[in-house]
Amino acid sequence: MPTKLTPENYYSVETDWDYMSFSRFKDFQRCEAAALAKLKGDWTPELDAKPLLVGNYVHSYFESPEAHEKFVKDHKSKIMSTRGKTKGQLKADYKFADVMIKALDDSELFNYVYKPGQKEVIVTGKLFGYDWKGKIDSLVLDQNYFCDLKTVDDLHKKHWQEDSRSWDNFIEDRGYYMQMAIYRELIKQTFGKDCNPYMFAVSKQAIPDKLAIDFTGESEALRMQAALEEIEANQERYWNIMMGEIKPKPCGRCEYCRSHKVLEEFVHATDIEVY
Numbered sequence: 001m002p003t004k005l006t007p008e009n010y011y012s013v014e015t016d017w018d019y020m021s022f023s024r025f026k027d028f029q030r031c032e033a034a035a036l037a038k039l040k041g042d043w044t045p046e047l048d049a050k051p052l053l054v055g056n057y058v059h060s061y062f063e064s065p066e067a068h069e070k071f072v073k074d075h076k077s078k079i080m081s082t083r084g085k086t087k088g089q090l091k092a093d094y095k096f097a098d099v100m101i102k103a104l105d106d107s108e109l110f111n112y113v114y115k116p117g118q119k120e121v122i123v124t125g126k127l128f129g130y131d132w133k134g135k136i137d138s139l140v141l142d143q144n145y146f147c148d149l150k151t152v153d154d155l156h157k158k159h160w161q162e163d164s165r166s167w168d169n170f171i172e173d174r175g176y177y178m179q180m181a182i183y184r185e186l187i188k189q190t191f192g193k194d195c196n197p198y199m200f201a202v203s204k205q206a207i208p209d210k211l212a213i214d215f216t217g218e219s220e221a222l223r224m225q226a227a228l229e230e231i232e233a234n235q236e237r238y239w240n241i242m243m244g245e246i247k248p249k250p251c252g253r254c255e256y257c258r259s260h261k262v263l264e265e266f267v268h269a270t271d272i273e274v275y
């Protein structure tokens, strides 16, 4: 039996070995070697720490005043300026996060749909025979829906998709069809209710853009189904890597792989890969 999840142990290493999660599945899809090193605690990525913290700052505000206060206190050295004229004030990134918060806070639709829900609800279940965990930003069970909150650099930026060789939006690029499909399934298994996914996204532009997004159309259903099939096809390999039965494959180009790269041979100039 996997360890029972609580708010305290949800992000702990111990439960990370018991349950697959959306973010770790994505880690494995990007680079198996980096994902395993991260899970083992052998390596911490440099790049994504700051945007992640800004996103969590925004989340905690809409969770509860207590959660926000605790978050600021726990991360004080990173959030507050400690020197010069601005000492004791929020650093620029977090002043700006307050602008993003206001953009949502002023929205009637957001207040009506997102705010009433139960926040940070832990859900678990089995996807194709393996244990999974998830955390729902805002769950409104009696109205059969849940919401996820995203901070995104630009809501309308195009992202190149190598698989389909076409441009797509941030939902596809960040794997959010998969995340919504996973959460829907885990809520079903935890509470016995089929809930509709909604997403509120706010941009990190000087004047923040915002969107309320649903996943109710036919094309959304197809993409969510395809995402679950992707999990079914790949997760056994990832679990086997975690159990040490298969060696992880390095992607050869991520932060982790670059830091472990050893020059061994020459490559023809015309053969240098571009991505």
Ligand SMILES: [Zn+2]
Residues within 6 Å of the ligand: 030, 031, 032, 033, 034, 250, 251, 252, 253, 254, 255, 256, 257, 258
């Ligand atoms: Zn890699």
